[in-house]
Amino acid sequence: MLTASHIADLRASVGPDGLITGLSQLQTYECDGLTNFRVLPEAVVLPRTTREVQAVVRFCARNRIPFVSRGAGTGLSGGALPATGGIVISLARMNRILEVDLANHRVVVEPGVINAHVTERVAPHGYFYAPDPSSQSVCTIGGNVAENSGGAHCLKYGFTVTHVMALEVVLPSGELVQLGSPTLDAPGYDLPGVFVGSEGTLGVATRITLRIVKRPEVVQTLLAAFDSIQAAGQTVSDIIAARMLPAALEIMDALAIQAAEASVHAHYPVCNGLLLVELDGPRSEVEALMREVQALCRNNGAREIRVAQTEQERALFWKGRKAAFAAVGRISPNYIVQDGVIPRTALPCLLTEIDGMASAAGLRVANVFHAGDGNLHPLVLYDASIHGQEEAALDLSYRILRLCVDKGGSITGEHGVGKEKQEALGYMYSEPDLETMQLVRCAFDPENIANPDKIFPRPRLCAEKPGRYEPHPLETAGIAEIF
Amino acid sequence: MSTCARLTAEQGMAQLASIVGQEQTKLRGETIVAAPADAKQIAEVLRFAGANGLGVTPAGSGSKLGWGNPVAADIELNLQRLHALHEHAWQDMTCTVEAGCCWVSIQSELKRHGQMVALDPLWPDKATVGGIVACNDSGALRLKFGGLRDLIIGMTIVLADGTIAKTGGKVVKNVAGYDLHKLMTGSFGTLGVIAEVNFRLHPVEEHVRTWTVTAPGVKLADGAFFAAPLAALMDSQMTPSRVQIRASKAGCVLDLSIAAVPACLDEFEARIQDIFRPAEVSASEAGVWRARQRLFDKSEATVLKVSLPTSEICSVISELRQFAVREGLDVEAVAQATGLMTVAVQAAPDAVVRFVERLRARVAAFGGSAVALQVPDAVRATVDVWGPGSGALPLMRAIKRRFDPGRTLNPGRFLGNI
Numbered sequence: 080m081l082t083a084s085h086i087a088d089l090r091a092s093v094g095p096d097g098l099i100t101g102l103s104q105l106q107t108y109e110c111d112g113l114t115n116f117r118v119l120p121e122a123v124v125l126p127r128t129t130r131e132v133q134a135v136v137r138f139c140a141r142n143r144i145p146f147v148s149r150g151a152g153t154g155l156s157g158g159a160l161p162a163t164g165g166i167v168i169s170l171a172r173m174n175r176i177l178e179v180d181l182a183n184h185r186v187v188v189e190p191g192v193i194n195a196h197v198t199e200r201v202a203p204h205g206y207f208y209a210p211d212p213s214s215q216s217v218c219t220i221g222g223n224v225a226e227n228s229g230g231a232h233c234l235k236y237g238f239t240v241t242h243v244m245a246l247e248v249v250l251p252s253g254e255l256v257q258l259g260s261p262t263l264d265a266p267g268y269d270l271p272g273v274f275v276g277s278e279g280t281l282g283v284a285t286r287i288t289l290r291i292v293k294r295p296e297v298v299q300t301l302l303a304a305f306d307s308i309q310a311a312g313q314t315v316s317d318i319i320a321a322r323m324l325p326a327a328l329e330i331m332d333a334l335a336i337q338a339a340e341a342s343v344h345a346h347y348p349v350c351n352g353l354l355l356v357e358l359d360g361p362r363s364e365v366e367a368l369m370r371e372v373q374a375l376c377r378n379n380g381a382r383e384i385r386v387a388q389t390e391q392e393r394a395l396f397w398k399g400r401k402a403a404f405a406a407v408g409r410i411s412p413n414y415i416v417q418d419g420v421i422p423r424t425a426l427p428c429l430l431t432e433i434d435g436m437a438s439a440a441g442l443r444v445a446n447v448f449h450a451g452d453g454n455l456h457p458l459v460l461y462d463a464s465i466h467g468q469e470e471a472a473l474d475l476s477y478r479i480l481r482l483c484v485d486k487g488g489s490i491t492g493e494h495g496v497g498k499e500k501q502e503a504l505g506y507m508y509s510e511p512d513l514e515t516m517q518l519v520r521c522a523f524d525p526e527n528i529a530n531p532d533k534i535f536p537r538p539r540l541c542a543e544k545p546g547r548y549e550p551h552p553l554e555t556a557g558i559a560e561i562f
Numbered sequence: 563m564s565t566c567a568r569l570t571a572e573q574g575m576a577q578l579a580s581i582v583g584q585e586q587t588k589l590r591g592e593t594i595v596a597a598p599a600d601a602k603q604i605a606e607v608l609r610f611a612g613a614n615g616l617g618v619t620p621a622g623s624g625s626k627l628g629w630g631n632p633v634a635a636d637i638e639l640n641l642q643r644l645h646a647l648h649e650h651a652w653q654d655m656t657c658t659v660e661a662g663c664c665w666v667s668i669q670s671e672l673k674r675h676g677q678m679v680a681l682d683p684l685w686p687d688k689a690t691v692g693g694i695v696a697c698n699d700s701g702a703l704r705l706k707f708g709g710l711r712d713l714i715i716g717m718t719i720v721l722a723d724g725t726i727a728k729t730g731g732k733v734v735k736n737v738a739g740y741d742l743h744k745l746m747t748g749s750f751g752t753l754g755v756i757a758e759v760n761f762r763l764h765p766v767e768e769h770v771r772t773w774t775v776t777a778p779g780v781k782l783a784d785g786a787f788f789a790a791p792l793a794a795l796m797d798s799q800m801t802p803s804r805v806q807i808r809a810s811k812a813g814c815v816l817d818l819s820i821a822a823v824p825a826c827l828d829e830f831e832a833r834i835q836d837i838f839r840p841a842e843v844s845a846s847e848a849g850v851w852r853a854r855q856r857l858f859d860k861s862e863a864t865v866l867k868v869s870l871p872t873s874e875i876c877s878v879i880s881e882l883r884q885f886a887v888r889e890g891l892d893v894e895a896v897a898q899a900t901g902l903m904t905v906a907v908q909a910a911p912d913a914v915v916r917f918v919e920r921l922r923a924r925v926a927a928f929g930g931s932a933v934a935l936q937v938p939d940a941v942r943a944t945v946d947v948w949g950p951g952s953g954a955l956p957l958m959r960a961i962k963r964r965f966d967p968g969r970t971l972n973p974g975r976f977l978g979n980i
Contacts (some may be wrong), residue, residue, distance in 0.1 A: 093847055103619070111590045118869070120950065165724060174808055180871075181797075182793060182871075182873035183871070183873050184796075195609055203568075205799075219676065219974055222905045227737045233735065238735070238737075240741070240744075241708060245929075249838055256957055257953055258953060258954055259932065260952075261928070261931055262870055262871055262901050262925075262928070262930045263704075263709070263869050263901055264698060264867070264902065264931075265869070266933050266948050266949065266977045267932050267951065267954060267976075267978075268748070268753075269711060269745060269747060270745075270958070272711050272741060272744025272745065273740055273741055273744050274743070276737050276740070276741055293797065293798070293799055294799070298801040319653070319655065320653070322765035322766075322768065327801050336710075361800065361803065361822070361826060361830070363797060363823075363825060363826045363829055364822050364823055364826045366822045369627075373938045389806055411963050420733045420735050421733065422732065422733060423654050424653045424654055445587050452733070452734045452735040453734070454735045455896070461765075465902060488731070488732075488733050488736075489735075489736040489737075489738045491729050491736070492736060493737055496737075496738055499832045504738055504739060507739075508728065508738075508739060509727075509728070511725045511726060511727050512729065512739075514727075514810045515719075515721060515727035516739050516740040516742060517731070518741075518964040518965055519742065519745065519964070521958070522957065522960040522961040522963070523957070536667055553891075
């Protein structure tokens with residue numbers, strides 16, 4: 080519980096209009112995009128400057144109060160779920176684009192800047208910011224950094240970490256450090272490399288130097304309808320085998336297509352496997368390769384092939400895909416979004432197994448798939464009003480993740496581990512692997528106050544003597560316990 | 563056994579031989595060279611070293627062992643027996659290779675399926691995966707494909723206490739847990755021993771054309787001549803695979819290569835001629851991309867890795883040339899369009915120090931750096947290899963303390979004597 084003196088300290092740190100303590104307002108912050116976990120924070124602060132962030136984090140360090148930083152709250156793994164008894168640092172008001180350096184393809188932003196606004200700012204000069212999570216019109220760069228967000232185009236352009244050159248970070252002690260540099264290979268450890276994707280457990284990024292990319296001369300998008308998802312998957316393998324690196328390769332199954340149609344009327348052909356291929360680059364090259372892609376689609380029995388003729392048509396192709404998660408709400412009262420990754424070649428086998436598991440559980444699973452990089456988003460549909468179905472759906476979604484690991488993949492390709500997949504992380508990595516990751520966490524945050532109780536299946540105290548796990552003196556004394 | 567009072571060299575040899583085998587243990591000067599066969603043996607050697615307070619230097623072919631601060635290690639952990647290509651999942655475009663694999667041999671294996679690790683490091687015919695990754699080496703291909711941090715998707719590492727840990731995985735897209743492989747890349751073997759690396763692969767570039775651009779008439783231009791066309795090239799919608807400027811006291815030339823479907827290459831050539839007009843654009847001679855490596859050939863030269871913004875490359879080259887002429891230094895440089903420049907300077911030790919200081923001051927203004935990689939013995943005592951540490955140095959030290967509290971691994975080699 081925060082005391083009156085704590086509240087006064089926080090108010091002094093961020094000003095009266097930067098502090099939220101009223102119950103109804105706090106409820107806005109009790110969850111992120113993963114709404115089945117909720118914790119009411121003790122307070123929410125909305126700093127406007129790095130100095131204010133520092134003041135708040137110093138307050139937390141001094142009082143051993145946990146904090147969770149938050150962007151737009153669109154995360155899907157509970158990464159921004161408040162810590163019990165903790166405060167939320169919302170970076171929403173730190174939303175300035177500070178510097179645009181076109182000659183060096185760089186932009187410096189504050190963490191609350193919305194992803195799509197970076198591209199909007201540099202688009203008139205022919206550039207764009209490549210990571211494009213489906214929530215890009217609302218999600219923030221700070222959140223993208225925490226989750227190492229991807230998107231449909233990361234097959235060619237890489238993830239958030241590919242595009243972060245340097246960070247200004249408030250460490251959990253309140254100290255301010257620069258990680259990396261605006262030029263390549265700053266001497267020392269690659270700290271931006273490990274900070275990006277650390278889900279808010281290593282500190283608060285307050286200033287981020289991003290790399291932007293020259294917009295390609297042309298972009299062409301194709302839709303192909305197949306009788307089976309396997310045929311669509313084979314076409315993807317053939318495209319890769321033909322040494323192409325498309326900007327995006329997406330597959331949707333019949334249920335996902337049905338949902339997208341019901342929601343945004345993308346006019347997708349009715350089929351069992353819909354493939355979306357996007358190529359970009361110099362016009363002559365894209366045109367030559369698109370002819371090749373069409374031939375590969377036909378070889379695999381595509382019933383219908385459409386190449387977007389206008390920007391409007393292309394946008395409609397994407398609208399259905401990007402709306403797929405929310406669209407599932409049209410065909411099912413409730414659903415769980417999962418985020419497994421498998422080696423691409425394991426797709427046909429995995430989908431057959433998922434079908435079998437879903438049937439056995441009496442549930443439906445819709446599949447949306449970043450096919451080029453093996454990132455599968457199974458959407459497990461259920462009705463929470465039916466007794467036991469939510470538990471069954473959760474169980475199925477976790478079993479799908481374990482199946483992804485069994486196939487040599489990962490439990491998350493872009494949504495993060497957060498609160499949702501902590502146990503699954505323990506399935507993917509062995510205890511020594513996790514202990515080694517904890518060494519990094521303990522170096523950054525020895526008091527474990529930055530987004531504690533996330534990512535790792537088991538919390539850990541950073542014992543005085545570093546190295547492999549040994550009981551903390553507090554544990555030995557019976558003052559604290561590991562559970 | 564330079565630092566250990568508790569063990570004689572003979573006792574150390576005997577202990578290590580019991581781990582890696584008699585024939586895999588030898589004494590070289592005061593250093594015991596032990597060649598483990600796998601990660602488990604690496605772990606045993608490290609546990610033995612830690613228990614006896616011995617320093618360990620991991621080594622592959624030794625091509626970059628001179629980089630960083632010198633380390634007088636008690637044990638050289640020779641990783642060349644770990645030379646298997648464990649898996650090439652060509653349909654998934656990934657591979658898993660052991661740290662002691664020679665770069666050129668992996669690439670020739672991968673090429674059988676038309677694939678490659680898209681990196682052009684130094685000395686590919688002898689350098690090993692572990693050394694390349696530990697030193698974060700990269701060449702001109704980085705412009706198109708990114709550096710090692712973008713190409714490595716997982717790793718098996720052995721910590722100083724013998725913990726064998728895996729990080730990342732075998733899929734390209736993966737955000738589960740911390741990316742420890744990024745921390746290991748470029749850590750100069752100070753945090754753990756890299757035993758195995760998983761790479762994402764790219765198709766081998768099939769149709770590549772390489773051009774060299776020279777100033778009209780004079781052939782060798784000043785760096786400034788290339789400033790505007792280089793900016794135009796970088797702002798164009800072409801995606802060259804490699805771009806470099808080779809500079810010496812005599813002047814500069816620019817090389818670039820583009821890969822594309824054959825039908826497009828003529829069009830690109832015309833665009834490039836437009837961009838560089840009135841300069842002459844002609845097909846390059848063979849071996850232009852080995853120019854960076856050639857800078858290391860002169861054993862008396864101090865060779866630096868300089869990092870600067872792309873927009874500053876040409877002006878910095880100009881200034882370096884003027885400085886070299888004025889001071890009578892022998893300076894050559896190869897600057898890649900990524901902003902990484904390799905500079906070789908040959909002069910009296912005090913002149914080298916002045917040169918390095920001047921260069922550091924120049925690039926520091928825009929957040930850049932200059933690290934001395936190859937340092938001749940005559941210069942080593944006077945030149946600061948790493949340059950000024952960053953504000954993140956205390957954090958880096960904290961990480962080192964967590965990973966290697968006994969300072970077993972490459973003690974002192976890294977930035978800030980980590």
